[in-house]
Amino acid sequence: DAKTTQPPSMDCAEGRAANLPCNHSTISGNEYVYWYRQIHSQGPQYIIHGLKNNETNEMASLIITEDRKSSTLILPHATLRDTAVYYCIVKSGTNAGKSTFGDGTTLTVKP
């Protein structure tokens, strides 16, 4: 499995965009980038995933570099409720549910 590297913590002002980076330099051609988040005392919540094209849904945007060695999750207008631990996972699609999560990035949105 490709290893991922994320900063341990980040702050963001409420209403501003939160940009969370993830490095995955050993990603294989069939591996997707998945993002989950975990709000305190809850189970992780799926946010978005992508293979090589940029993706957007109602929660976030995912930007994957052309060489696929890194990606950025963008929360366009962060709110206090977006304070959580964000996990970046790299896995092939059929193995997505066998991922061991790393330590993630703790995002704190401040008023």
Next chain:
Amino acid sequence: ETGVTQSPTHLIKTRGQQVTLRCSSQSGHNTVSWYQQALGQGPQFIFQYYREEENGRGNFPPRFSGLQFPNYSSELNVNALELDDSALYLCASSDRGAFSYGYTFGSGTRLTVV
């Protein structure tokens, strides 16, 4: 859609005992994965079940075992509990044929071993 339901929400057991945790998958989901999350760490993959068969296992000893039933609900059994087994246990379900939708997690069972 009812989501993923886990029971019980909290549990206290004594070292050496056995425990069974239960998970009701989201409607239509045929795949369930179990995770252990120690305090301050990310979830660690225990094993996955697909259509009642084990379909992958993480680095956990055999005293961690599981079952998936025809209705796709699932159990995690842990024998000979150790203090280090204290953790949040999460289950997550998916329709394996639609892996692109990600996995839906339950809120977990908090197990404390004393």
